[in-house]
Amino acid sequence: MKFASSISSTKLSENPDPAKTLRSETLMASAAGAFSRRFLLLSPLPLSSAHSFALKPSLSFHRLLSRNRGASASMCLSAPVVVDAQTTDRWKPMCLYHTQGKCTKMDDALHMKTFNHDFLVDLKSNIRSLNKLRPQNLDYLLVLDLEGKVEILEFPVVMIDAKSMDFIDSFHRFVRPTGMSEQRINEYIEGKYGKLGVDRVWHDTAIPFKEVLGEFEQWLNNHDLWVKEQGGLLNRAAFVTCGNWDLKTKIPEQCKVSKIKTPSYFMEWINLKDIYLNFYKRRATGMMTMLRELDIPILGSHHLGIDDTKNITRVLQRMLADGAVMQITAKRSTSAPGDVKFLFKNRIR
Known part of the structure; x- marks a missing residue:
């Protein structure tokens, strides 16, 4: 679904026919009710009451039903969802307009x-007792998980x-590519976010990377x-990523496409995989492995950046609670930004 021009069979309208909109929403609600009365279809219309749109069914809808038949969930802007039984009473999909x-x-x-409008719902720090917390050399940790392979x-x-592991704040923006044709952008977003049901909010809110960095x-x-x-x-803070790709590879590539110099605050970071390996003495290939090994249920949609970032944060909170110390694992040379030095001998390669 595209703001101003359609990239799917669903079209937006500045002046929709109220009768048609009502019939469409009624049909969708009836279809959902056939699966479960406790599932809800909702069109939040965050930007303008003049816009109407239909939400695509979640690809994991049947999987979610079979796994959590007694759970209450929403088919909405951050579906599909994978929700553990322990969290279904409190979990709600995040409003992606609110995050921006x-x-x-x-x-x-x-x-x-x-919809959830409060990060604290998913990021409460009372995961375990705090008596294992160790002194940290940093005051704040900034968990970052970029999405997008081309841009x-x-x-x-x-x-x-x-x-303290407490949630402080968040920053979230959808990013509009600048080095791609409009047709390619539409195909790109349909393939990436269309299946998650969040292509509409992406088109409504995405701005160029240079503007995102200015706001950040x-x-x-x-x-x-x-x-x-x-x-x-950064001052007494560091980025935390799940792997080196985000800051070692993707940020410099995007800065080159956007014709800007790689900002100085991206010169060092913490690869949580390396900390995990050295602390627990076992190798984790990614976020999903960490969540599974630490028995932390995934919340939201895998490969939706804001949800992945929250899940990585939950892994980080657990590691801090277990006594892990966060240290810089990689540094980029200021004189030669392409030259990255890895500081841990025992690391994920």
Whole structure:
């Protein structure tokens, strides 16, 4: 679904026919009710009440039903979902307009009941007792998990207190490619986000990477983590990624496409896989392995950046609670940005 021009069979309209919209929503609701009365179809219409659209059924809908027949869930903008039985009573999909500061339905009771607008719901720090927490050399950890193989499509960051594990803030933007044709962008988004049911919100909110970085730098400045005029590394903070790809490879590639210099705050990071390997003495190939080995249920949609970032944050919180110390694992040379030095001898390659 595309804002202004369709990339699927569903079309947006600035002046929809109310009768047709009502019939469409009624048919969808009836279809969902055939599977379970406890599943809900909801169109939040965050940007304008003049827009109408139909939500595509979740690809994991049948899997979710078979796994959690007694659970209450929503088919909505962040479906499909994989929800553990322990979390179904409290889990709700995040409103992806809200994460970007663009939700206009905060006074709609049904919307508020159906969508999560509070990161603390998923990122409470009381995972285990805190008596194993060890002193950290950093004050804040910024969990980052980019999406997009050709160009970056999503830039989500979750900030937590390194000493208490508490959630502090988040930054989330969908990113519009600048080096691709409109047709290729449409195909790209349909293939990536169409199957997750979030292509509409992407088209409504995505902005170029250069603008995203401008807003992100203001966010960093608001938290006293970095000052543009001073440059340099982050102040008492570090990025945490699940692998080296995000900051070693993708950020420099995207900066080149966007015709900007790689910002200085991207010069070092913590690869959580390396910390995991050295702390638990076992190898984890990715987020899903970590979640499974630590018996942490996945929340939301795998490969939706903001959900993956939250799940990586939950792994990080658990590791801190178990006594892990977060250390920089990789540094980029300021004189030769393509030259990256890996600081751990025992690391994931």
